[in-house]
Amino acid sequence: MTQDTFRRWLGSGLAAALLLASAAAASAQSEAELYEAAKAEGSVNWYTGLVQNQVVRPIMAGFEAKYPGITINVTGGRDNDFLTKILSEAKAGKLEADMTDGPSVFGPLKDAGLAAAYHAENAAGVPDQYKDANGEWTALIVYFLVPAINTELVKPEDEPKSLQDLLDPKWKGKIAWSGEMTVGGPPGFIAVVLSSMGEEKGMAYLRELAKQEIATIPSNPRVVLDQVIAGQYAIGLVTYNHHSVISAGKGAPVKWLPISPAIGAMARSVLIAGGPHPNAAKLLINYLLSPEGAEVIREANYIPANPAIEPKEPKLKPENGGFTAVAPTPEEEKQDLQKWIAVYKELFQ
Amino acid sequence: MSKAGDLAARPGRLSPGWFNRAGRGLPSAVLIGVLALLTVPPIVVLLDTSLSDEGAAGYTLRHFTGLFADPRFYASAWNSLLFSTLSTCLSIAFGGVLAWVVVRTDAPLRWLAYVTAVLSLGTPYVLHVAAWLFFLGRSGPINEFYRNLTGEAGVLLNVFSLWGMVLIQGMLWSPLVFLLLSATFQRSNAEMEEAARMSGASVARTMWSISMRLAWPAITGMALFVFIRNLESFDVPVLVGSPGQVYLLTTDIYLSMTEMPPRMGHASAFSLLLIAILTVLLMFYNRFSANADRYASVTGKGYRPRLFNLGRHRWLGTAVVLVNFLLVLALPLLVSLWIALSPYVQPMRLSALKSLSLENFAIVLTDPHYLQLGINTVLVAAGAATAAVVLAVLSAWLVVRRWPGGRVVEQLAAIPIVFPGIVVGVALIIIALNLPVPLYGSLTLIMLAFLIRFLPYGMRYAHTGILQIHHELEEAAAASGASQPRVLASIVLPLLLPALASAWVFIFLLGANELSMSVLLAGARSQVMAVAMFERWSSGQSVEVFALGLAWAAFMTLLMALFYGAGRRFVSIDRGQQA
Numbered sequence: 001m002t003q004d005t006f007r008r009w010l011g012s013g014l015a016a017a018l019l020l021a022s023a024a025a026a027s028a029q030s031e032a033e034l035y036e037a038a039k040a041e042g043s044v045n046w047y048t049g050l051v052q053n054q055v056v057r058p059i060m061a062g063f064e065a066k067y068p069g070i071t072i073n074v075t076g077g078r079d080n081d082f083l084t085k086i087l088s089e090a091k092a093g094k095l096e097a098d099m100t101d102g103p104s105v106f107g108p109l110k111d112a113g114l115a116a117a118y119h120a121e122n123a124a125g126v127p128d129q130y131k132d133a134n135g136e137w138t139a140l141i142v143y144f145l146v147p148a149i150n151t152e153l154v155k156p157e158d159e160p161k162s163l164q165d166l167l168d169p170k171w172k173g174k175i176a177w178s179g180e181m182t183v184g185g186p187p188g189f190i191a192v193v194l195s196s197m198g199e200e201k202g203m204a205y206l207r208e209l210a211k212q213e214i215a216t217i218p219s220n221p222r223v224v225l226d227q228v229i230a231g232q233y234a235i236g237l238v239t240y241n242h243h244s245v246i247s248a249g250k251g252a253p254v255k256w257l258p259i260s261p262a263i264g265a266m267a268r269s270v271l272i273a274g275g276p277h278p279n280a281a282k283l284l285i286n287y288l289l290s291p292e293g294a295e296v297i298r299e300a301n302y303i304p305a306n307p308a309i310e311p312k313e314p315k316l317k318p319e320n321g322g323f324t325a326v327a328p329t330p331e332e333e334k335q336d337l338q339k340w341i342a343v344y345k346e347l348f349q
Numbered sequence: 350m351s352k353a354g355d356l357a358a359r360p361g362r363l364s365p366g367w368f369n370r371a372g373r374g375l376p377s378a379v380l381i382g383v384l385a386l387l388t389v390p391p392i393v394v395l396l397d398t399s400l401s402d403e404g405a406a407g408y409t410l411r412h413f414t415g416l417f418a419d420p421r422f423y424a425s426a427w428n429s430l431l432f433s434t435l436s437t438c439l440s441i442a443f444g445g446v447l448a449w450v451v452v453r454t455d456a457p458l459r460w461l462a463y464v465t466a467v468l469s470l471g472t473p474y475v476l477h478v479a480a481w482l483f484f485l486g487r488s489g490p491i492n493e494f495y496r497n498l499t500g501e502a503g504v505l506l507n508v509f510s511l512w513g514m515v516l517i518q519g520m521l522w523s524p525l526v527f528l529l530l531s532a533t534f535q536r537s538n539a540e541m542e543e544a545a546r547m548s549g550a551s552v553a554r555t556m557w558s559i560s561m562r563l564a565w566p567a568i569t570g571m572a573l574f575v576f577i578r579n580l581e582s583f584d585v586p587v588l589v590g591s592p593g594q595v596y597l598l599t600t601d602i603y604l605s606m607t608e609m610p611p612r613m614g615h616a617s618a619f620s621l622l623l624i625a626i627l628t629v630l631l632m633f634y635n636r637f638s639a640n641a642d643r644y645a646s647v648t649g650k651g652y653r654p655r656l657f658n659l660g661r662h663r664w665l666g667t668a669v670v671l672v673n674f675l676l677v678l679a680l681p682l683l684v685s686l687w688i689a690l691s692p693y694v695q696p697m698r699l700s701a702l703k704s705l706s707l708e709n710f711a712i713v714l715t716d717p718h719y720l721q722l723g724i725n726t727v728l729v730a731a732g733a734a735t736a737a738v739v740l741a742v743l744s745a746w747l748v749v750r751r752w753p754g755g756r757v758v759e760q761l762a763a764i765p766i767v768f769p770g771i772v773v774g775v776a777l778i779i780i781a782l783n784l785p786v787p788l789y790g791s792l793t794l795i796m797l798a799f800l801i802r803f804l805p806y807g808m809r810y811a812h813t814g815i816l817q818i819h820h821e822l823e824e825a826a827a828a829s830g831a832s833q834p835r836v837l838a839s840i841v842l843p844l845l846l847p848a849l850a851s852a853w854v855f856i857f858l859l860g861a862n863e864l865s866m867s868v869l870l871a872g873a874r875s876q877v878m879a880v881a882m883f884e885r886w887s888s889g890q891s892v893e894v895f896a897l898g899l900a901w902a903a904f905m906t907l908l909m910a911l912f913y914g915a916g917r918r919f920v921s922i923d924r925g926q927q928a
Contacts (some may be wrong), residue, residue, distance in 0.1 A: 222889020231488030
């Protein structure tokens with residue numbers, strides 16, 4: 001028995017030592033060394049749910065121009081679509097994915113043992129709440145999910161100012177949200193309501209909200225916002241505030257509302273353990289955290305996690321926009337996501 | 350060698366007993382082997398997944414008991430039944446009437462129906478559905494007109510309802526029904542219709558009592574077929590039904606698959622349940638079609654399809670063709686074009702005209718990535734269509750002509766009819782990942798999935814086609830000493846060619862726009878068009894998706910025009926030989 005305990009202790013100690021060693025090795029690698037190693041790999045397979053024409057294409061152009069000889073292959077779609085792919089690839093040990101990002105991808109990848117530790121050189125300046133202490137994820141982009149309105153359908157004096165205003169009977173059947181069962185969708189909204197109002201009052205609020213017959217659009221929040229712009233719905237409940245800014249810039253009749261609390265989420269990048277091009281993936285993550293990469297993200301009107309680069313529209317951030325945000329941590333998500341989904345199913349499905 | 354000796358040397362003539370016992374068994378055995386390899390593994394994988402406790406070892410019935418314990422299961426089942434029945438009726442009625450008008454009558458503008466069907470099939474589904482939703486939706490022209498007319502703030506039509514779903518699904522399937530049924534009508538003998546007309550029957554009476562009756566096995570087969578597809582379809586139920594909180598069985602699967610982590614066991618259990626239901630339906634159909642011999646109207650004597658003279662009712666036929674064109678093609682394309690030219694999805698208004706530009710098309714047409722996507726897609730769809738048609742014609746012939754093992758061949762080839770696409774995708778991923786050969790993430794895997802799923806479609810064409818060729822033709826050939834392969838090559842294939850060509854084009858078009866399987870199977874380096882469109886659609890690039898979809902539809906149209914040109918040359922040669 002004692003021998004067994006000793007062996008287990010030795011095993012975990014060894015694992016920890018190895019982890020530390022690999023983390024140290026990873027951070028010790030300079031950008032030039034990383035580039036050399038990545039060039040030998042030639043490409044990187046990036047699985048991402050980011051909107052391609054808004055931000056993925058400029059990122060690809062920027063990265064490939066800075067690091068000739070390395071191409072990015074993008075597999076897009078909704079987070080759950082490519083997550084399913086990565087998990088089944090891993091099951092048979094035939095991983096194609098090198099790197100991924102998304103609000104809720106970390107948990108399942110961590111559970112499957114696919115989240116590799118990587119302390120990117122450029123992650124040093126990223127605030128602690130935007131990165132994992134063990135380096136298993138680092139946020140690239142910060143998100144705030146808020147209600148948005150069609151300005152042709154909602155008169156300025158009717159604009160909801162608070163969550164309570166959404167219960168007004170005149171919005172019945174005119175509110176939509178996405179079908180993403182992640183923190184970036186209805187479960188995230190439910191989580192934030194329950195944590196800010198408390199279980200009892202929160203549930204009472206959600207029960208009232210359910211009477212509004214909210215339409216679930218089986219897509220991501222960008223599609224919900226498009227339907228709001230098209231006038232199919234007056235209010236999109238859980239939408240990215242920067243998407244409204246991008247569309248309004250093109251003349252679309254849309255506006256996001258600084259209603260507190262917003263859902264805080266982030267594109268958490270994860271280096272896939274065992275992917276075919278680990279160095280190219282590290283190079284990409286490091287690039288996205290660099291001032292240069294963050295500049296590309298900023299130009300696309302997204303909010304870089306790198307605090308040195310402010311978003312184009314400063315009001316997108318709570319401290320400048322006059323709203324508060326609650327961001328569920330990966331731990332809370334792991335513990336409670338199923339509960340939030342259950343509430344969604346009970347009240348809204 | 351003398352002619353008599355030559356004839357005597359043929360086995361069919363010399364010793365039919367030997368041929369029946371050994372020679373006829375072998376082709377069946379080979380086919381059974383191939384079909385079993387294609388259709389059985391997905392079931393095994395489903396069974397395994399449905400009984401596995403995710404993450405844990407051992408087996409469980411949890412997924413099945415969970416399904417039956419949920420009261421929503423029964424509500425969804427009722428919705429599914431209603432939805433499938435009504436949309437089947439709509440597409441059969443609409444597509445059937447259209448097929449009869451186009452194939453059997455002399456109404457002007459009939460060619461438009463083929464153009465409509467082929468173009469409509471060449472247009473990605475996501476475009477159709479999105480266009481219909483936009484057109485009938487809250488901000489669409491109909492509701493906008495209603496609001497302007499009445500000053501009300503509400504809507505006249507709520508498209509996110511069962512009726513909206515039935516309408517869109519029915520329209521989506523009517524081109525397929527049209528193509529399948531027109532092949533049937535083409536093969537039916539006009540003599541009986543003419544006899545009815547000469548005996549004084551009206552056009553309607555003739556159509557009902559002769560044309561429809563003769564096509565009855567084909568129509569019921571088709572109805573069952575479309576019903577099954579409707580029962581397992583998930584795009585319209587999800588895109589149209591779930592925002593309106595109309596849930597179907599497939600919506601439940603889809604929703605459970607998009608949860609994190611996806612509930613594969615639940616979906617597999619559901620699929621097996623569907624397989625059980627549909628197997629019962631298929632057995633019923635097979636018993637029914639076993640005595641379909643009396644419907645064979647293409648016989649050895651005087652077979653020449655002639656057009657039915659509508660006389661002064663010709664305009665009515667043209668009206669049917671025109672309505673079809675407007676609803677199935679013009680409307681979705683027009684709406685798509687509007688969105689593709691817009692900077693963002695905006696209502697159709699005169700005041701918005703100035704914001705239109707070609708920017709989205711410029712992006713789509715200058716991106717080299719899309720060229721590779723197009724090549725991949727054509728390769729995969731063409732490969733799957735060719736393989737499926739070859740397999741289907743061999744299988745159908747063995748089945749209809751009652752070769753040994755024919756029943757087994759029929760059952761095996763019919764199995765995939767009950768596979769929802771998304772489940773074929775899941776099953777093939779699991780299979781590919783466990784094979785030693787590097788299939789995962791390759792285009793071959795997608796092709797294989799298409800072959801499995803679309804084989805029953807090829808069978809449907811080949812089966813109804815062969816049913817209508819009376820066996821006396823083949824018997825005459827065999828009696829003259831032709832071997833069985835020769836009978837197949839010289840008698841069956843030439844007569845079947847129009848049906849097979851339709852089958853090929855049909856499967857090719859389905860494959861070129863297939864999504865539910867390829868979305869799971871496409872890897873980083875094996876993307877196809879529909880997947881690229883879906884990914885951009887679901888991640889919110891709808892205006893670009895519409896531009897891409899239209900460019901793709903234009904390309905498919907060009908391709909179809911080439912096929913048609915080649916086909917016409919071939920058909921005219923064929924006619925020359927007949928005359």
